[in-house]
Amino acid sequence: MYDAQWRDYMPYVSPNDPCPPIRVKWYIVPPNQFITFQPMNLPQYSLEEALRRGTLWPALYSPYPSRRSAKGGKGNG
Amino acid sequence: MWIYEKKLQYPVRVSKCDPRMARYLVEQYGGADGELSAALRYLNQRYTIPDKVIGLLTDIGTEEFAHLEMIATMIYKLTKDATPEQLEVAGLGANFVSHDGAMFYNNAAGVPWTASYIGTKGDPIADLYEDIAAEEKARATYQWLIDFTDDVDLQDSLRFLREREIIHSLRFKEAVEILKVDRDQKKVY
Numbered sequence: 001m002y003d004a005q006w007r008d009y010m011p012y013v014s015p016n017d018p019c020p021p022i023r024v025k026w027y028i029v030p031p032n033q034f035i036t037f038q039p040m041n042l043p044q045y046s047l048e049e050a051l052r053r054g055t056l057w058p059a060l061y062s063p064y065p066s067r068r069s070a071k072g073g074k075g076n077g
Numbered sequence: 078m079w080i081y082e083k084k085l086q087y088p089v090r091v092s093k094c095d096p097r098m099a100r101y102l103v104e105q106y107g108g109a110d111g112e113l114s115a116a117l118r119y120l121n122q123r124y125t126i127p128d129k130v131i132g133l134l135t136d137i138g139t140e141e142f143a144h145l146e147m148i149a150t151m152i153y154k155l156t157k158d159a160t161p162e163q164l165e166v167a168g169l170g171a172n173f174v175s176h177d178g179a180m181f182y183n184n185a186a187g188v189p190w191t192a193s194y195i196g197t198k199g200d201p202i203a204d205l206y207e208d209i210a211a212e213e214k215a216r217a218t219y220q221w222l223i224d225f226t227d228d229v230d231l232q233d234s235l236r237f238l239r240e241r242e243i244i245h246s247l248r249f250k251e252a253v254e255i256l257k258v259d260r261d262q263k264k265v266y
Contacts, residue, residue, distance in 0.1 A: 030216065032247040037254050051087065054240030062243055064236055067224040 002063050005029055022071050030062040079139065086143040087237045090230040091154040096167035098226050099155035100185060105148045105222070105238075107182030107190040110214040112148055114194040116141035118211065122197050122204045130205075130252040137245050144238055151231065152180055205253045212246035 005028050013021040042059050050056040105111045119138030123131045156164065156178060164173045171187055182190035196207035219239035223232050 028220070030243045030246075032243050032250070035247060035250075037251050038247060052237075054087070054237040055244050057244075060240075060244060060247065062240060064220055064223055064239055066227065066232055068227050 005062055031060050085147055089147050089150045089234045092230040093228040096156050096159045096163055099152045100168045101225055102148055102152050104185035104218055108184035109194045110211055110218055112141050112145035113182055118195040125199050126201050127256055129255050133248055133252055201256055205249050208249045209246050212242045216242035
């Protein structure tokens with residue numbers, strides 16, 4: 001479900017590029033961009049879960065997979 | 078006045094000997110969008126911002142110091158047992174010559190921290206937008222740091238810090254909304 005936070009675009013690829021092209025590039029848009037003022041009484045994580053995730057609010061959680069070996073800017077998971 | 082709790086906001090565990098990563102983490106220690114800049118930016122702006130949002134700047138500015146402590150802990154753990162030779166291989170030779178094993182407030186490229194990193198215009202809306210931008214830039218820096226290590230324990234702490242930037246950004250956006258409200262037009266039910 002968190003895949004919905006990712007956007008992609010296809011940069012121009014020249015036949016003269018020296019390196020193998022990355023055809024699709026990805027970037028993340030975190031959920032704070034869609035909330036102007038957080039509504040009251042949203043669901044909450046348990047306190048332990050909230051500490052682990054860094055937020056009390058599922059509506060604001062944004063996972064980030066490492067792109068250490070990913071080509072094109074999006075990791076798996 | 079502050080009350081100090083002698084523990085980290087979130088645990089920092091480093092499971093891999095990787096002084097190379099310390100060099101890059103320094104970006105969040107003494108870089109333009111790092112935790113020192115963030116803490117000082119908010120704690121400075123709060124004197125000249127409308128009363129309703131002073132508390133928010135105090136709270137977030139304080140939390141940024143807790144994050145600074147976590148970054149310092151990561152850097153320390155990654156470098157404390159390295160020989161000068163290993164530090165040089167990790168790209169920290171210049172830091173060693175200048176500071177031995179001590180940390181210093183500079184960015185990952187070695188540029189010393191400067192007060193111009195703290196945006197303060199004195200205009201409440203301008204300052205809050207500066208803060209929102211700073212949070213999103215810090216979030217991005219954490220993403221690139223997560224991309225730069227395969228140490229899952231280090232990634233875990235960095236992901237916590239990244240999520241906090243997302244929350245802070247939203248809180249600053251809410252502060253803008255609070256300041257935008259026109260009292261004469263406010264509906265009272």
